[in-house]
Amino acid sequence: MSHNLEEFTQEKIRSHWDDKSEKWYISITDIVRVLTGSPNPRKYWSVLKTRLKxxxxxxxxxxxQLKMQSADGKFYLTDVADIEQILRLIQSIPSPKAEPFKLWLAKLGNERIQETEDPEIGIDRAMQSYLRKGYSKEWINQRLKSIEVRKELTDEWDRRGVKAGREFAILTDIITQAWSEKTVKEYKQFKDLKKESLRDHMTNLELVLNMLAEATTTEISQQNQPDTFDQNKVVAHEGGSIAGNTRRQIEAKTGKSIISGSNAKGELPENVAENKRSIK
Structure with missing residues (x-):
């Protein structure tokens, strides 16, 4: 994920919350770029790292190091540091942006603590973020529910020994293809997306069917308790296929395809102005 340093820059800072260590890990080169304005922050960090060593x-x-998404949409190993380490790094980089950066780090840590103590705070922040982007409240409610369903599925995969990253992506692809008849890549191409989130560009009904596929996969996995990756693949296909049958039944009744080339924002332009007014 990424966060805007709205206090003094529009640039993105890539960051990752680790549930096990309960820490934020933040891209060092992104911080170097913002603090120094260097056209080559990777080289700047390389020289600085040698000096610090x-x-x-x-x-x-x-x-x-964590794999983080680059500007080309691909994931590369990236040097990261926790908030305490980042504060030490700032002391090594002379910059007029150091103080507002420290305030941003404090705010970032405090927000996560608040969300841990009261999950509704995180939900409210997500709601406001989607409203600012122009989504309808009805769509947002579906999207937030889909996040909850997805988390239940990935927690189940984690219990079954499935590895986050590549194996999660493979199982997600199986589920998606089973219910939509498209792989994630094909689905994104159909909607003319590149590195954008597919779920953020699904219609209400697409989200509902995707949730059904993932929730069903979770339920089957809890019942069958697969203990190999191949067994998890079978479960993923079964869960996705049940949602796929539902999709075909709806399409037979309505006479139109549920899989849409448009996206949630494109379908609901009339909500944009209203939503923006409501959050001012």
């Missing part, structure tokens, strides 16, 4: 800095030797 020579000085015996733990930051340079202990920073982690």
């Amino acid at each position: 020579n000085e015996g800095s733990e930051l340079a030797t202990n920073c982690s």
Whole structure:
């Protein structure tokens, strides 16, 4: 995910919340780019990291790496640091943006603590974010529910030993193809999407069927308790196929395809002005 540093820049900072360590991990090169304005933040960080290593800095030797999405839509291993490490990094980079950056980091950490103590706060923030983008409240309610259903599924996969990342993506692809007759890549191409979220561009009915597919997969997995990846593939196909049968029944009754080339925002332009007024 990414966060806007709205206090002083429109640039994105890639970040990841780790549930196990309960920490934010933030892209170091993104921070270097914002603080220095360098056209080559990767090189700047490489030089700085070498200097910090020579000085015996733990930051340079202990920073982690995570796969994060780049501007080309692909995922690459990226140096990341937690908030405490980032604060130490800021001290090594002379920049007039250092103080507002520290305030942003404090706000980021505080928001996550608030959301952990009261999940409704996180839901409210997501609601406001979608409203600002012009989505209808009806669609947003479906989208937030789909996030909950997805989390239940990925938690179930985690319990079954499925690995986050590539294996999650493979099972998601199986479910999607089973109910929509399109892979995730084909679905995104059909909607003329590139790196945008497919779910953020589904219609209400597409979201409902996708939720049915994922919720059914979770239920079957809990009953069958698959213990190999191949068994999880079978369960994913079964869950997606049940939603696929529902899709075909609806299409037979309505005489039109549920799989739409348009997206939620494109379908509901009349809501944009109303939604923006409602959040001012």
